[in-house]
Amino acid sequence: MTDPADPAASRTAPADELRAFALRGIPELRPGDDLAALIAGAAAERGGLENGDVVVVAQKAVSKVEGRVVALAEIEASPQAVEIATSGEQQEEPRRIQAILDESAEIVRVRPPLVISRTRHGFVCASAGVDASNTGGQERLVLLPVDPDASARALRERLRELTGRTVGVIVTDSFGRAWRTGTTDVAIGCAGIRPLVDWHGHRDSDGYVLHATTIAVADEIAGAADLVRGKLDAAPVAVVRGLDVAGDGAARELVMPRERDLFR
Amino acid sequence: MTDPADPAASRTAPADELRAFALRGIPELRPGDDLAALIAGAAAERGGLENGDVVVVAQKAVSKVEGRVVALAEIEASPQAVEIATSGEQQEEPRRIQAILDESAEIVRVRPPLVISRTRHGFVCASAGVDASNTGGQERLVLLPVDPDASARALRERLRELTGRTVGVIVTDSFGRAWRTGTTDVAIGCAGIRPLVDWHGHRDSDGYVLHATTIAVADEIAGAADLVRGKLDAAPVAVVRGLDVAGDGAARELVMPRERDLFR
Numbered sequence: 374m375t376d377p378a379d380p381a382a383s384r385t386a387p388a389d390e391l392r393a394f395a396l397r398g399i400p401e402l403r404p405g406d407d408l409a410a411l412i413a414g415a416a417a418e419r420g421g422l423e424n425g426d427v428v429v430v431a432q433k434a435v436s437k438v439e440g441r442v443v444a445l446a447e448i449e450a451s452p453q454a455v456e457i458a459t460s461g462e463q464q465e466e467p468r469r470i471q472a473i474l475d476e477s478a479e480i481v482r483v484r485p486p487l488v489i490s491r492t493r494h495g496f497v498c499a500s501a502g503v504d505a506s507n508t509g510g511q512e513r514l515v516l517l518p519v520d521p522d523a524s525a526r527a528l529r530e531r532l533r534e535l536t537g538r539t540v541g542v543i544v545t546d547s548f549g550r551a552w553r554t555g556t557t558d559v560a561i562g563c564a565g566i567r568p569l570v571d572w573h574g575h576r577d578s579d580g581y582v583l584h585a586t587t588i589a590v591a592d593e594i595a596g597a598a599d600l601v602r603g604k605l606d607a608a609p610v611a612v613v614r615g616l617d618v619a620g621d622g623a624a625r626e627l628v629m630p631r632e633r634d635l636f637r
Numbered sequence: 638m639t640d641p642a643d644p645a646a647s648r649t650a651p652a653d654e655l656r657a658f659a660l661r662g663i664p665e666l667r668p669g670d671d672l673a674a675l676i677a678g679a680a681a682e683r684g685g686l687e688n689g690d691v692v693v694v695a696q697k698a699v700s701k702v703e704g705r706v707v708a709l710a711e712i713e714a715s716p717q718a719v720e721i722a723t724s725g726e727q728q729e730e731p732r733r734i735q736a737i738l739d740e741s742a743e744i745v746r747v748r749p750p751l752v753i754s755r756t757r758h759g760f761v762c763a764s765a766g767v768d769a770s771n772t773g774g775q776e777r778l779v780l781l782p783v784d785p786d787a788s789a790r791a792l793r794e795r796l797r798e799l800t801g802r803t804v805g806v807i808v809t810d811s812f813g814r815a816w817r818t819g820t821t822d823v824a825i826g827c828a829g830i831r832p833l834v835d836w837h838g839h840r841d842s843d844g845y846v847l848h849a850t851t852i853a854v855a856d857e858i859a860g861a862a863d864l865v866r867g868k869l870d871a872a873p874v875a876v877v878r879g880l881d882v883a884g885d886g887a888a889r890e891l892v893m894p895r896e897r898d899l900f901r
Contacts, residue, residue, distance in 0.1 A: 394653055596821070604881075
């Protein structure tokens with residue numbers, strides 16, 4: 374029997390259901406903080422992690438503990454950055470544009486001051502994932518992790534060490550999309566899950582064999598987590614429970630290979 | 638007190654959580670079927686719909702009841718369709734390409750036999766949303782609804798009539814994305830929800846005012862629903878519970894306006 378007053382019991386997801394909840398009380402993060410320990414502690418308040426859970430962590434939290442933060446004051450803007458920053462209808466901080474250029478492997482589109490580029494990881498997104506942060510009165514920029522798949526793997530290993538649970542980890546960021554308004558959260562790092570689930574050869578209810586149905590479940594999980602993170606005023610971590618996506622994939626599989634990319 | 642054996646009680650979503658579950662037992666659909674009645678009946682097996690639920694319906698189900706189905710035998714392929722169908726490494730059925738061209742307002746990319754186009758609704762997707770279906774041994778093509786926002790509104794009204802509950806409705810399809818592998822489900826029709834939630838002016842945990850944070854929650858909800866629809870062998874309908882997204886938006890708001898579109 375389960376006790377309805379027991380938070381652990383109330384968090385169990387039936388086999389045909391998913392549950393997602395954000396974790397409360399993760400504090401402002403600093404370089405070197407043990408993020409996995411903070412996650413394990415916050416999850417314990419909710420009955421603890423379970424095997425098969427997917428722990429979804431906003432990139433900004435990961436980047437902060439990894440020290441991927443630069444002070445605006447330390448950046449020197451190139452003439453190209455100044456040009457992009459000042460030639461649009463809205464003015465931008467040229468040093469912020471410089472950080473974006475520094476993080477970019479390739480510029481995809483520019484409409485000053487907006488820059489859409491391909492990061493060194495291969496992700497195409499606005500501002501190369503560079504976020505502003507105003508910590509303690511100092512203007513800083515938060516960059517994407519150097520290797521978000523490695524970040525996810527490290528968090529996953531440390532969570533196993535601390536909790537004894539085998540979970541998946543997804544590191545997410547909010548990306549705009551071509552042709553659609555608004556952002557959705559997507560996976561930029563993964564560990565312990567299959568980011569793509571291939572239904573190739575799966576039959577639909579008519580018996581017709583579906584094709585081209587490789588589903589980017591890591592991105593759909595990232596989006597589900599964003600919905601509940603928003604409920605808690607953009608809490609940095611959420612847990613998605615009840616999915617069967619365990620595996621050993623990486624988010625770099627979500628980058629369209631050059632030879633298949635029709636938009637490159 | 639709630640009874641843990643009561644399925645309605647067990648489906649309640651705490652305020653900081655979302656729950657998503659697919660509905661079982663929706664049969665093969667035919668033109669004129671009362672889809673809302675089938676949804677209400679299937680939901681009743683799970684304790685019934687609740688006010689504020691978002692009912693997520695796969696496009697194929699909506700199109701079938703709306704009669705947006707054409708027999709392959711009734712299509713005549715143009716020379717352009719034959720050229721696209723036969724000039725790639727994989728051969729395609731020219732009449733299927735013709736249906737895609739007929740549903741397209743503008744061709745965005747062609748790598749035979751793959752066609753990426755803008756539909757008359759403004760959505761950019763592969764095959765103009767045209768799906769194959771092999772019902773009763775006859776090859777048919779399922780087209781997108783003529784007006785998916787109107788389809789969502791009609792389903793929502795009928796669900797209110799049948800259940801007394803005020804819900805949101807999202808009609809979804811699986812779209813590929815530029816630069817990323819795999820598909821995610823996105824909203825092509827909405828009723829009773831805000832598809833975009835604007836956090837403009839929202840402050841992050843540092844007190845920094847976030848910008849450019851309009852979140853396409855309708856697409857994130859579509860993705861969450863796809864994750865549980867997949868658990869039930871691609872069941873056509875899922876319910877997402879626990880979100881505060883009530884409003885009166887439409888999925889056409891998710892189409893990037895021409896003047897803001899950098900990829901047009």
